[in-house]
Amino acid sequence: MPTVSEAFNMADYAIGRHARAIPDKTALLVCDVENPREPLETWTFGELDRAVRNLAAGLAAKGLRRGDRIGIRLGNSSQSALMFFAAMAGGFIALPLSDQLTASELAALLDDSGAAALATADSPHSVARDGILTLSRDDVAAMIARDTDEPYAPTQRDDPAFLIYTSGTTARPKGVLHAHRSALGRQPMYQGWYGIRSDDRMLHAGAFNWTFTLGVGLTDPWANSATAIVCTGNKAPELWPNVIAETGATLFAAVPGIYRQILKYASPKPGALGQLRHGLMAGETPPPGLIEEWTSVTGLPLYEALGMSEISTYISTGPSVPHKAGTVGKAQAGRRVAILAVEGSDEPLPPNREGLIAVHRSDPGLMLGYWKRPDEEAEVLRGEWFTGGDLGSIDDEGYIAHLGRANELMNAGGYRVSPLEVEAALGRCPGVAEVACTEMRVRSDVSIIAAFVVAAEGAPRDASAIKDFANRNLAAYKIPREIVFVERLPRTPNGKVQRKALALPSLVDGKS
Known part of the structure; x- marks a missing residue:
């Protein structure tokens, strides 16, 4: 991946340079969804700049050093936004964390990242960990209010800026480490x-x-x-x-x-x-x-x-x-985007061939690597290309079709089937409001395709009609063997369907 030594700080790029040029321009509005007309908070670029640099100085004053990971669990608030950029402003590494995490999940990520501090909206005592500085909302507010004149840290383009945890191909989330240059890659x-x-x-x-x-x-x-x-x-x-x-x-x-x-x-x-x-x-x-x-x-x-x-x-x-x-x-x-064979060569395939979507490793937006996962990092690098696990094809006009995730492909009688293909077909079926598909194991040696369906309002839960529609629109090996009706599809807090949670017993309320 690219290694360019050049002075660049992501927080200064996003906030500082505008604070110097247009300090009074409105940069951030915080609104309540019940009464959005009157903002709860209004921040200019100049105010953001002072708050971010004050926070960065406050973190340093508490003994944190450049490169330390700063956990951020402050919800959708101005403090969360300010802490994310303050960590980078001070040369630390921002570590955004979901407020939906359980105590054990939070502990696992703090331990894996080696976090030095955690800014949290929870009671500090409820999330305290040995060796980790815990900061409350009041602590964050106090640091913002303490005026300093510290400059942005003299970081380089390829210095680590933030660490994001994402679901990997294993049950354990993995950290994706990004450099300050990632802002330029956008x-x-x-x-x-x-x-x-x-x-x-x-x-x-x-x-x-x-x-x-x-x-x-x-x-x-x-x-x-x-x-x-x-x-x-x-x-x-x-x-x-x-x-x-x-x-x-x-x-x-x-x-x-x-x-x-x-x-x-x-x-x-x-x-x-x-x-x-x-x-x-x-x-x-x-x-x-x-x-x-x-x-x-x-x-x-x-x-x-x-x-x-x-x-x-x-x-x-x-x-x-x-x-x-x-x-x-x-x-x-x-x-630079190409399609590579699922296994083997790093030579781009010709148009209209299916394979892994790959991005050239020279792209400045590409991560520095996976946090403490060299084996998984090696798996996604192939020659001069990065392959993130998305399947697709490029047509003669340069349009790219997304065919799902390689690790989400379902196995039906020896055939590899993308859940997206089945979902696209069943999504056109009358009476189907939403649908998601996954592989369901029915015996230790037998797996089938199951479709989880949210019925359209007022529509009957007619599994036979859905199967008849599938018979007319899908190859025999792609047809779901189970139709499971659910009230809603399991989603992450950000709204993405969680296919791995589809077959949980708590979700199923009827099948055919």
Whole structure:
């Protein structure tokens, strides 16, 4: 992976340089979803800059040293955003952590990362760990209020900046370590996906422990001197149209499930979304027809992107790349993307051949590596390419189809089947609102494909009709042998479907 020695600090790039040029411009709005018209907090670039540098100085004053990991578990709050950038401003390594983690999960990540400190909204005593400095919200507020004049740490492009934990191919989450240069690696998406402008207001629906939110919701608007909007409160899907309109959001980012829920529960009409110019969607594969339905109902475009924790989004549609059914979009300008054979060669395949989607290792957005996982890191590197486990193909026009994750492929009678292919087919079946598929083991030596279905409102739970539809639209070996009706699909706090949780007994309430 690239190793360029050049002075660069990600926090100074996103905040500091704008504080010097346009200190009074609004950079951050914190709003409550129940009353979004009046912001709870308003921060200018100058105020962000002072707060971030004060926090960085406060961490150093408590004995923390450059390179120390700083755990951040402060929810969707201004403190969370400030601590993320303060860690990088001081030359520490930011470690965003979900507030949904159980005590044992939190302990495992703190131990694996070797965290030196944890800033938390929980009672400090409830999460205290030997050898880890625990900081409360009051501690963070006190450091922000203590004026200092410390500069940004003189970090280099390839110095570690933040560590994100993501689910790997094993049961143990793995840390993805990113460099300060990762902010520069995001530049191709600014026009390749967003069409972002300095007068934009970016509203993101996700949580701050996810690279999708930290990048799209904070880093990118600030890098373009635009305004970021943070929402607190219970984010019921029917509230989003009002939040978008009342905050003046011009760009809205979320996973596909959020857009589907907005259409289902809020039924927005053209003009109901205020100044919104278009929506941005990533995080998982959308159900068939979602983009067309959103555009038809709202009159606004919805641009899709494919990304991963190791590089963020790198393939997308956008104002200059029209949507093409069955594809995610094109490689963003300046990115080198290829399809490699699932096993073996590092030579790119010709168009219309299926294989692993690969990104060239020279991309500045690519991670430094996996935290303390050299074996897993070696598995994803092939010659000059990084392969993150996504399957796909590139057509003659450069559009890329996403065919699922290599480690999520189902085995049906010896055939390898992508869950996305089956879900796309069943998603068109009348009476099906949502569907997700996984491999289900029925005996120690037998696995079948199971489809977990959320029925459309008012539709009967008719497994036979779904199987008949599958028979007409799928090869015999791809047809689910079990149809399981559920009230809802299991999702992460950020809205992504958890296929590994599909077959849990607590989820199943009927099958055929």
